[in-house]
Amino acid sequence: AQSVTQLDSHVSVSEGTPVLLRCNYSSSYSPSLFWYVQHPNKGLQLLLKYTSAATLVKGINGFEAEFKKSETSFHLTKPSAHMSDAAEYFCVVSSQAGTALIFGKGTTLSVSS
């Protein structure tokens, strides 16, 4: 069965410092992997998507993620946090059966000035 684990439920950074949100996945096949962001009281927005092309994926707003098969990880990074990055972030893996997406429990990113 596929699963995804977000290793931190809450991450706090200062504005201008790097962001690292950690995600490990479990899958018996080569999955598609996504990061979505949800700002308070908003819907989910796709940040980036990995589908077995380049292992380093660039997304919107300066975010990127690196697929590491040997470590079964798909960590999200950004070189310099901005106040507007404060939100909840979800790591998502595709399900082999049907069209389901399997969501991690989310990481809340706080950014202080």
Add this chain to the structure above:
Amino acid sequence: DAGITQSPRHKVTETGTPVTLRCHQTENHRYMYWYRQDPGHGLRLIHYSYGVKDTDKGEVSDGYSVSRSKTEDFLLTLESATSSQTSVYFCAISERGTSALSTDTQYFGPGTRLTVL
């Protein structure tokens, strides 16, 4: 932003009453999904549709039914609402679904906050 609207955006109802949530899309995408979001659980799939009148169950389908009579509309019904169904409900759409090669991107609506008293 993908053209997805959900109605109502907020609803308060009482235990035992029927509730229907509507998702409407203007993208003509084949696949539509209903998820619920609860603290500590992320999003979990309730039901999805792969075409008009074609639907299937997701991870947490008990107590929910769906219908899709037109490409653009996907309805989620709680026949008899319970307090455990208090949640935020998200609709999503995608063009092609999942194949052996890749998973199509899902785009999400703004959500409906449902409170069952």
